[in-house]
Amino acid sequence: MAQATDIIIIGAGICGLYAAKELSGKGKSVILLEAREAAGGRIRSINGNFSKAVDAGPEFIHGDLPITKALIKEAGGAFHEQNGKFYRSKNGKVKESEDMIPGWDRLMKELKSLKKDVPLMEFLNTHFNDETDKELKTAVINMAEGFDAADANRISTFAVREEWMGDSMELSYRIEGGYSMLVDYLTSECKKQGCVFIMSAIVKEINWKPEPVFVHCSDGRSYSANQVLVTVPVGILLASEDEKSHIRFTPGIPEKIAALKQMGFGPVIKINMEFSSAFWNDPKYKGKAPQLPDLGFLLSESEIPVWWTQEPDAPFLTGWAGGSRAEKLKTLSDEKLFEKAMASLSEAMNTPVELLQRLLKAHSVSNWGTDPFTKGAYCYETPGTAEAKKILAEPLEDKVFFAGEALGENMGTVEAALESAVGVLTNSHFCRILP
Ligand SMILES: Cc1cc2nc3c(=O)[nH]c(=O)nc-3n(C[C@H](O)[C@H](O)[C@H](O)COP(=O)(O)OP(=O)(O)OC[C@H]3O[C@@H](n4cnc5c(N)ncnc54)[C@H](O)[C@@H]3O)c2cc1C
Known part of the structure; x- marks a missing residue:
């Protein structure tokens, strides 16, 4: 039996966490499926033998970026x-x-x-x-x-x-405290609002024709929802079938795969x-x-x-x-x-x-x-990116939506991941929740 919910979010990076916080804050039931043992995705701090935590991923806010700055303020942080x-x-x-x-x-x-x-x-x-x-x-x-x-x-x-x-x-x-402070804040808000986090859940298949949509994980667990938000990186959407993070879409999504290949995503x-x-x-x-x-x-x-x-x-x-x-x-x-x-x-x-x-x-x-x-690390723009983004941003029958760093305006940044979440949350075909 698949566990059912209003919305499944695949990926508990900053994009997935932000969307989950907004959706659960408006009373939606949300399940987050995350392949890793911890939330944050590319935002990761390392303690090891260091005298203070260092960042394996992002460190900088590149310019005056409004959503990131507003979120830091909301979380009670400083920069x-x-x-x-x-x-x-x-x-x-x-x-x-x-x-x-x-x-x-x-x-x-x-x-x-x-x-x-x-x-x-x-x-x-x-x-x-x-x-x-x-x-x-x-x-x-x-x-x-x-x-x-x-x-x-x-x-x-x-x-x-x-x-x-x-x-x-x-x-x-x-x-101050690195981007991980935003991950900690969002995770704690999501949990307070009843989001269900399922960690070490490697999504293997999204069967999007039936209503509700079914999502199957590599350990045999399955989940169903009215709508699914996919926030995994471009590198994962392009992974080949033999890789452990590969996600099969049933039916397939050849137009989106062709568009993803036009985007730049580097190490x-x-x-x-x-x-x-x-x-x-x-x-x-x-x-x-x-x-x-x-x-x-x-x-x-x-x-x-x-x-x-x-x-x-x-x-x-x-x-x-x-x-x-x-x-x-x-x-x-x-x-x-x-x-x-x-x-x-x-x-x-x-x-x-x-x-x-x-x-x-x-x-x-x-x-x-x-x-x-x-x-890979993050996206960069090629001459074909603008067209590719339009194709990727189109939902599958208003049931499966795509977001994440690749779909924001300031590609390759935390701000872009947040922009893309706001974009989906304000899409009238997704459960519209923001003014
Ligand atoms: C080294 C490095 C330095 C960077 N520096 C900066 C910087 O200084 N400033 C800045 O603004 N940005 C920087 N960035 C970019 C920034 O980190 C990203 O744009 C942002 O964190 C992406 O967030 P996201 O939620 O879109 O994706 P992610 O954080 O990648 O989240 C996606 C989640 O999906 C999960 N996932 C993947 N496959 C599956 C699967 N099959 N099933 C279930 N879950 C899955 C992943 O584990 C991950 O948690 C940097 C990135 C890197 C790597």
Whole structure:
């Protein structure tokens, strides 16, 4: 016998949790089916040997994002501006850098005059193909691939233009206590309002022709509901039948699968490290490590190219490889990735590995491209994304609806996941609950 409810939400990431809180707050009965043992999805904090929790997933609020900020306020939380200067490491020298990209003004001029959207690589090959443009071109590719987890052969130049000219590049914030405080708040509200959380429930099939809709899990349990909200990542909707997170739709959804293939969804490798000293700004290590006062971000050409601090003087560093760099590395074991991270940091900071090893207190490796319930990090926009989103946002006979980061306006962010939840909640064919 299938357990019945008004609404089943598949995925207890921020999108599913937010939708569940709003729906249950209006008296709907909600079951959340979540494959992992804990809620939060891509929002995950790690304690391990760290002296305070660090984030395996999101850390920043990229710009003035209204739903995220309102939710933090509702949860009684606070956020502060991200501090610190940019530095660039090249040929063993680390220097403060005003521009993240050399030749920024020329790049902006060409971007502004672009009339038709093309993949970024095509744009660069057309406008910056001289030998003298090499440095600019490499920096643009590294930045787009790194921060947007993108493939430069696929990412939309219009999307890059919009992002780099908007406020998200200049203004970013951090939530006190990290994004996990939002997960804790939403989970607790959902539970108070009677939502049923079923954890370690890997959905295998959604049979959406009958009324009600049936959802079957890999452990044999089944559930039925009038409407189902699917919030799993693009990587899961595209997983092949032999993968444990694959969801079969009965009948199949070939039009949506074709649309999903037009979207960009890239990997990220994130390495968190804690040291016994912020050696980059500690006179004790002068002469052994470069002194980088007020370090925010350090950009380099190493295999793990981007490094950032939590606060300039706190002894934590995060290493980051996104897009094609992460794609190349993602099949390596966590131990190998950690070795590469130490070698990259040593190169980027021009500091001996032995010193880094001596000062290291804790570390963790998060390889999102191989995470079984995400299979990537987040979406980026391709020239085909707008059309693909319209197709994905169409419900299946007003019974199965889709939401999640891929369907929000600010793709690839927590805000996008929340935007997509609000979008479905205000759809008149879903149980309309918001004004
Ligand atoms: C490394 C990294 C860094 C990031 N940095 C930032 C940042 O700084 N700022 C920012 O705004 N955003 C950032 N993001 C993006 C942000 O984390 C996501 O956009 C957002 O958390 C997505 O929420 P969601 O609810 O749409 O999806 P998810 O959090 O992925 O939730 C979907 C849920 O579905 C579950 N699921 C999957 N398959 C199944 C199945 N078969 N059955 C049942 N359940 C299933 C998953 O376990 C998961 O819990 C980052 C992401 C990553 C990975």
